[in-house]
Amino acid sequence: MTAPPVSRVPRLSIGLPVYNGERYLREALDAILAQTFEDFELVISDNASTDGTAKICQEYAQRDKRIRYNRNEKNLGAAKNFSRVFELSRAPYFKWAAADDLMAPEFVARCMEALEREPRASLAYARAKYIDGEGRVIEGVQQGLLRHVDWRRRPANRFRQLLDGFGADNGCSAPMFFHGVIRTDVLRRTRLIGGYFAFDCVLLSELILLGEFSEVPEFLFFIRHHPGSSSWPGRSWESVREFHDPAAKKYFSLPLLMLRQYLEYFGAVARSPLGIGDKASLFLYNTTPLFKRLRNKLGRKLAQVLDG
Numbered sequence: 052m053t054a055p056p057v058s059r060v061p062r063l064s065i066g067l068p069v070y071n072g073e074r075y076l077r078e079a080l081d082a083i084l085a086q087t088f089e090d091f092e093l094v095i096s097d098n099a100s101t102d103g104t105a106k107i108c109q110e111y112a113q114r115d116k117r118i119r120y121n122r123n124e125k126n127l128g129a130a131k132n133f134s135r136v137f138e139l140s141r142a143p144y145f146k147w148a149a150a151d152d153l154m155a156p157e158f159v160a161r162c163m164e165a166l167e168r169e170p171r172a173s174l175a176y177a178r179a180k181y182i183d184g185e186g187r188v189i190e191g192v193q194q195g196l197l198r199h200v201d202w203r204r205r206p207a208n209r210f211r212q213l214l215d216g217f218g219a220d221n222g223c224s225a226p227m228f229f230h231g232v233i234r235t236d237v238l239r240r241t242r243l244i245g246g247y248f249a250f251d252c253v254l255l256s257e258l259i260l261l262g263e264f265s266e267v268p269e270f271l272f273f274i275r276h277h278p279g280s281s282s283w284p285g286r287s288w289e290s291v292r293e294f295h296d297p298a299a300k301k302y303f304s305l306p307l308l309m310l311r312q313y314l315e316y317f318g319a320v321a322r323s324p325l326g327i328g329d330k331a332s333l334f335l336y337n338t339t340p341l342f343k344r345l346r347n348k349l350g351r352k353l354a355q356v357l358d359g
Contacts, residue, residue: 061117063091063144063159063232066136069108070098070126072150075275076107078186082153084115088160092142096135097122128297130246137243146232151275153182158271162232165265171203173262176231177271189276206260207329211336213259214316217252225251226274228264237261245315253315260323313337
């Protein structure tokens with residue numbers, strides 16, 4: 052069931068994929084609708100939720116004409132549903148939103164201003180803090196500009212700094228970047244969302260090769276960290292597999308998952324407009340940490356077998 056779009060095309064499309072998100076959905080929707088930048092459409096794709104998600108979405112869609120509600124006949128998995136909201140969007144700027152995260156009223160306005168001010172930027176994001184299930188800020192965990200990062204540098208250097216940031220001490224920065232505002236024409240040049248582990252990191256690696264990232268130096272984004280979130284450390288690999296792609300028959304071991312992730316990084320570099328020299332440099336840059344991480348993981352696994 053898809054609501055018919057209105058005739059006028061807004062400047063921004065916000066895509067919200069959701070599955071059984073009733074607990075925090077109202078808060079997330081209220082935060083989106085409270086944005087000071089009002090020229091947007093909100094595209095919701097409900098992944099055949101079995102809780103009260105559909106009722107909440109329909110209630111809000113009746114209240115605000117900017118909302119377009121779509122319900123999938125079956126659970127397509129997170130990857131396809133993230134792609135689905137983008138496919139349904141129409142605006143020259145796009146932003147993914149989560150059913151449990153929050154953003155300050157000025158978030159979108161600040162990001163739009165940054166993109167209009169910096170035409171070479173493909174994405175604009177705001178600094179972020181983590182909140183718990185009750186909305187309280189988790190002290191000591193926040194995401195801001197990574198040390199010594201200069202997104203105006205050559206694409207190859209930006210790529211290195213982005214991947215270094217994914218492992219920074221202040222937490223993985225991917226959600227902070229991924230939920231920024233993106234130029235639609237640049238996003239269409241990527242492979243979008245794949246049904247594999249760390250799809251957000253891979254997409255961001257493609258975007259950073261196509262344009263700069265612009266940071267809004269204010270804490271305007273709040274990432275919800277709770278047992279139901281996809282990044283919760285206690286989740287089993289089976290639940291992670293179902294989150295990404297419920298049609299997949301099995302999920303591979305962690306070393307093979309990391310190998311797939313790095314192969315996708317290699318693909319992003321190969322498809323980029325970089326010269327041969329820069330591509331060769333980044334292939335080597337990716338190979339070294341990949342083998343190091345695989346060696347460490349396999350070494351720990353072997354030690355467990357020998358001790359067992």
